[in-house]
Amino acid sequence: MVNDMLCSEVQNRLAEEDLTAEVKAHIAVCGVCGEEYEVLNAMCLELSTLRRPAAPAGLNMAIIDAVRTENARARGRIIPISTSAREWFTFKFFPYAAGAIASVIVCIALLASLNAPPSDLAVRNDRTIFIPGAPAAVDPYALTPEEYAKSRLLFASESPSINPQGAIVALSRSLVRGEMTDDEVVVVADVFGNGLAKIATIVERPRDPGTMAAFERAIESGMSEAPFVPAEMENRPEIVRVVFRYQQVNVHIRQSDRRRS
Amino acid sequence: MTFGKSLTLTEKDLGSSRADEVTRLDKERPAFIEKLRSGDENAFEEMVMRYSGDVYAMLYRLTSNSEEAADLTQETFLKALGAIRNFRGDASLRTWLFRIAINESRNRNRWWKRRRRDATLSLDAAIGNSELTVSETISDPSETAEDATIRRERENALEAALLELPEVYREAVILRDVESLSYEDAAAALGTTLGTVKSRIARGREELKKRLKGF
Ligand SMILES: [Zn+2]
Numbered sequence: 001m002v003n004d005m006l007c008s009e010v011q012n013r014l015a016e017e018d019l020t021a022e023v024k025a026h027i028a029v030c031g032v033c034g035e036e037y038e039v040l041n042a043m044c045l046e047l048s049t050l051r052r053p054a055a056p057a058g059l060n061m062a063i064i065d066a067v068r069t070e071n072a073r074a075r076g077r078i079i080p081i082s083t084s085a086r087e088w089f090t091f092k093f094f095p096y097a098a099g100a101i102a103s104v105i106v107c108i109a110l111l112a113s114l115n116a117p118p119s120d121l122a123v124r125n126d127r128t129i130f131i132p133g134a135p136a137a138v139d140p141y142a143l144t145p146e147e148y149a150k151s152r153l154l155f156a157s158e159s160p161s162i163n164p165q166g167a168i169v170a171l172s173r174s175l176v177r178g179e180m181t182d183d184e185v186v187v188v189a190d191v192f193g194n195g196l197a198k199i200a201t202i203v204e205r206p207r208d209p210g211t212m213a214a215f216e217r218a219i220e221s222g223m224s225e226a227p228f229v230p231a232e233m234e235n236r237p238e239i240v241r242v243v244f245r246y247q248q249v250n251v252h253i254r255q256s257d258r259r260r261s
Numbered sequence: 262m263t264f265g266k267s268l269t270l271t272e273k274d275l276g277s278s279r280a281d282e283v284t285r286l287d288k289e290r291p292a293f294i295e296k297l298r299s300g301d302e303n304a305f306e307e308m309v310m311r312y313s314g315d316v317y318a319m320l321y322r323l324t325s326n327s328e329e330a331a332d333l334t335q336e337t338f339l340k341a342l343g344a345i346r347n348f349r350g351d352a353s354l355r356t357w358l359f360r361i362a363i364n365e366s367r368n369r370n371r372w373w374k375r376r377r378r379d380a381t382l383s384l385d386a387a388i389g390n391s392e393l394t395v396s397e398t399i400s401d402p403s404e405t406a407e408d409a410t411i412r413r414e415r416e417n418a419l420e421a422a423l424l425e426l427p428e429v430y431r432e433a434v435i436l437r438d439v440e441s442l443s444y445e446d447a448a449a450a451l452g453t454t455l456g457t458v459k460s461r462i463a464r465g466r467e468e469l470k471k472r473l474k475g476f
Contacts, residue, residue, distance in 0.1 A: 015466035016459070017444075040470055046419060047438035055317040059331050063309050063338050070342055071302060 007033050014040055069245060072186075072203075149233040160191045160228045160240055167221035168246075171214055185215050185246040193238040195226035200241065215246060294354070297345050305345065309338055312355055315440075316362050322435045323366050325424050333369060337362040352449040356442065359450040363432060370428070422472040430465030437462045 005026045010033045013023055027033045149161045162168055186204035191197045197219050206212050219227050231238060296304035316337055320330040340361050348357060423431060423439075436447040437458075448458040 012467075013463075015463040015470075017462075040466060043419070043470055043473065044438050044466065046415070047423075047434070048441055050416060050419065050439055053318050053321040053327070053330070055314050055334070056327065056331050059317060059334060060310055060313050062331075063313055063335050064306050066335055066339055067305060067309065067342055068302075070339060 011036055065245070069186075069243065145229040146233060149229045160231075160236055160242065161234055163195060163226050163229050165225075166195070166227045167218040167225035168227045170225065171218040185212060185244075187215075187219070187244050187246075189219060189242055189244050191228050191240045191242055193231040194223065195228040195230045196220075196223065197227050197244075203243070219244070291350075294348070294350055297354075298348055300346065305342065308341075308354065312358050313338070315355055316358050319359060319435060319440055320362055320366060322423065322439055323363070323431065325420075329369070333362060333365050336365050340365065352446060356446040356450050359436065359440075359442075360452060363450060364452075367428075418473060419469075422469050425472055426465055426468055430461055430468055433458055433461035434465035434469065438466070 005022055007026075007030060010023055010026045010030070013019070014027075014033070014037050019027075027037045145161075145163050145165060184204060185202075185206045187199045188201040188203060189197045189199045199216065199219060202212075206215070221227060293304060293307075297308060313334055317330055317334045320333045320337075321327060324330050324333070337358060341358060344361070348354075352360075423434065426434065432451060433447060436442045436450055437444070442450065444455055444458060444462075447462070448455045451458055451461075453461075
């Protein structure tokens with residue numbers, strides 16, 4: 001026999017986890033409410049077994065990089081923009097760049113063993129650009145500056161897009177072909193509207209002086225190999241000052257990780 | 262077809278929840294928390310490695326945008342870096358990070374709404390690469406290809422319905438039912454009271470059920 005509670009009243013309370021004895025007694029004997037309860041339970045169980053979205057490859061590395069940069073900044077290792085420059089900067093680009101120094105991080109991931117699947121090419125997390133260095137089945141550098149800039153429109157006001165056919169990417173390729181050790185360069189640089197750049201301060205020098213010279217040549221190269229895409233391609237300000245961190249890391253990717261990506 | 266009809270999993274199949282496991286790890290390692298609070302960089306990086314996947318998955322559920330979720334995950338850890346000295350350990354690290362992540366996501370949402378660009382947020386709702394579901398890893402030899410298709414379709418419907426929920430209900434249901442947080446932890450992560458979180462979860466589930474009716 002169905003107890004006194006109205007079905008509508010019971011059904012309003014089925015989604016609560018601590019069901020009262022009265023509600024429990026009702027659903028035990030009322031077929032309609034019992035079925036509603038089953039449906040809700042099944043739904044909750046399915047919610048708890050939904051497929052889990054996998055974080056993009058390289059996210060951890062990007063976060064750790066950002067954390068290290070932040071720690072370095074906090075310790076005063078990154079030279080702040082001079083007062084006059086900052087005022088002008090804030091005035092000129094407000095509100096896009098107010099209070100924030102844009103940063104560009106380039107990591108060359110030397111993928112061990114197998115060819116990089118095309119999906120690895122798109123791995124990027126806003127300010128971080130990963131360039132897979134292994135010989136790939138598909139040429140990763142076939143991306144045009146337009147295509148690449150378009151894929152990062154959201155972040156362009158904070159960090160300019162590297163020209164996939166420019167000198168920095170070319171440098172990365174040449175380093176990968178040679179013997180590469182883990183190393184790092186950090187500079188503050190101004191990126192201009194035409195895609196050219198000029199180093200303002202060297203914050204951290206690489207261990208290998210040859211790498212520093214090559215890096216300086218790349219970042220300050222001429223129009224034919226401009227390191228960044230032109231400003232109009234991504235609506236970024238005419239001059240953006242960036243902290244540019246150039247890092248070489250050997251990344252070993254296990255077969256099982258690769259298959260998932 | 263009734264929603265949930267071909268569901269064959271039981272709680273037992275799923276084993277103890279991941280959330281419990283993580284909470285347990287935190288509690289077993291007060292020394293780790295102490296290192297974090299004293300500004301130990303290695304400990305912080307270990308925390309990134311341990312929790313970035315959880316934070317990302319939760320944010321992806323909230324935003325349905327992989328790039329947005331990745332960016333918010335990074336922002337979450339940068340905020341955590343500035344706040345870790347004040348971490349009191351009332352909640353687990355995971356819950357604490359979830360709270361920061363939810364605040365970041367809400368702030369971002371407001372910003373986007375101000376910019377009238379919220380349409381962009383759902384651009385890649387359908388993309389998002391996924392690992393296997395728990396139900397897929399527990400192989401069920403009796404499941405036919407057709408069953409699998411039905412299950413996948415229902416999952417998609419469930420995900421779509423989640424996204425349609427008003428933000429406060431979506432957050433509550435995601436924390437409780439998808440991420441398996443306790444009521445107390447969900448309340449802590451949302452910065453609200455136990456009573457409020459309970460009613461949001463119940464209301465969210467009802468809304469979700471209504472939206473799935475007839476599927
Ligand atoms: Zn009834």
